[in-house]
Amino acid sequence: MDHPSFPRCLLAMALAGGLGLSGLAGAADTIKIGVAGPMTGGNAAFGEQFWSGATRAAEEINAAGGVNGQTIELVKGDDACEPKQAVAVANRLLDQDKVAAVIGHFCSSSTIPASEVYADAGVLVITPGSTNPKVTERGLPTVFRMCGRDDQQGPMAADFIIHKLKAKKIAVVHDKDTYGQGIADAMRARLKELKADKKEVLYEGLTRGEKDFNPLVTKIKGTGADVVYFGGLYNEAGPLLRQLRDQGVKATFVSGDGSLDPAIVTAAGGPKFVEGSYMTSVREARNIPAAKKVVEKFKAAGADPAGYTLYAYASLQSIAEAMKGTQSTDGKKLADWLKSHAVATVLGPKSWDAKGDLKESGFSIYIWGADGNYKEMAQK
């Protein structure tokens, strides 16, 4: 037992070799940029979108001559939407890969702790999809987002539920995660402002990763709710919606951007379960006129830039523009530049306030049709 076996020695050597190599790889003709998000785990679909958007943007930027004479090299960081792993990934990206800036993370519960690591090191980070208010509310100068905030999205849903749907009884369900509960609470706060908090008949959290919500559905049925608001992701929204319909609950289903994904149709088991549901989300990137050319390029390559793909694309564009504008990769300088300049991105011109939030957030309401596709409802 005292002698390490041969395979173990081999493993140790391989590990040591790996470390040595990555130490040498930091050549001066590339700028490394981290792309961090859930590349594995239950939310890996969002990580794939990040990676697909960022790689395409890097290809475009490098083909056009790169940034300050250097080419962009992307480094993948997998947090699996686990806060602890997110911090470890952040440290690895900084210490081992020596990235100059980071695109990420996705789940707000991961972005919040990881961004503290980046901010401590003075490295710029732009999240394409974390909508929890806290991300930019902690006075961290190098933290930005490419999307709106839940305290804009949740209230929009509340206004819609009260004014358009004229709800009488509202059941609020969330997934106990920072994002899901955050958006549900923002929705409830607005209900209170509208003096409609008495209409809430249920407020409960389900467990992420489960598929059976029948007990909760039976309970919702018992309350006689006519609107069900869900704060969470499509993985849970799909089965929840199906089980609601299976048990004969006809309440209108309203949710946020985490559920607005074509995958909810498969998760629910068919378009008939999703039809007629409303969801708030960031403006559909594929419909933005400025994105038309890029969308065509994606499609020509056989990819569909769904969800956050173009938000990751725009994040990398902004980082590259700031680096060109400042002739530097210093996080502090980049942050100051972004806060004082507008960037022409694939999503149109974007500019940021002193907190790192977008000046114009732009949320829309979407409705699901019988064909399993969703449509952006007309802007007010």
Next chain:
Amino acid sequence: MDWHILVQQLVNGLTLGSIYGLIAIGYTMVYGIIGMINFAHGDVYMLSAYVTAICLATLFSFGVNSLPFALLATLVMTMVITATYGWTIERIAYRPLRGSTRLAPLISAIGVSLVLQNGVQLSQGAKTQGVPSLIPTTLRFGEGDNFVQITLVQVMIILVSLSSMAALTWLIQRTSLGRQCRATQQDRRMAAILGINTDRIISTVFVIGAAMAAIAGVLVTLNYGSFDFYIGFVTGIKAFTAAVLGGIGSLPGAMLGGLILGLSEALFSGMVNTDYKDVFAFSLLVLVLIFRPTGLLGKPEVEKV
């Protein structure tokens, strides 16, 4: 609370509990025979959900029109394929470690779990997959909006789990194979001296456990219609809890543990609060273990000298 809501929650809990029980059988059998917790078992169940969808799609694309035939064929095919996986995993990841410390196969099992999860994610994609609802038959009792409903699939889940448990109990208690299993469980070396091929018996147990997980995979896929590469994790942990609650190593215990866990989750969720249903279920587990450390139907492990 109205009676129909209460009855509906009982139906919900029974269905959920039967699924836990079916998967718990795999944990409990493997633990019973080699004292190892097969952490990859939840992922074997996940794999069977994918196999189910692939089998169904293949059969329908070959123009099989008869639904009962397609379902039966899918069940058999899924059981065979998943059982092959169970056998292979035991052969590759556990058997070579049999002589080493008790912890080695445990770590190996966690490794297999990661390999299966990531393998399926890479080959099938990270997105949620689904099958359309094939058996929409629903039985409703009651009038107007106050009805209790149970779907045909739910009835199947409850019946299949109970009968599988009964069949396996009979197999272990009454057949020659069962006697060999029990002998291997009591003293592997002695059993081997008496001419029992213990390696083959252990393989058989893995095959049976995986086949049970396959039955659960088929039924769950029919019931919920959607699955992803991650479903094995939460369900696996719940099923393992059920096995411990009922007394790990005991087959009726696995089913009992599953039903208690499912019912307590459903009833607590329905009457008190969904947020804390897992807290409640696990508190129950702790309480049971304080008073009965070997679980409800478990036998205390006799220290062998």
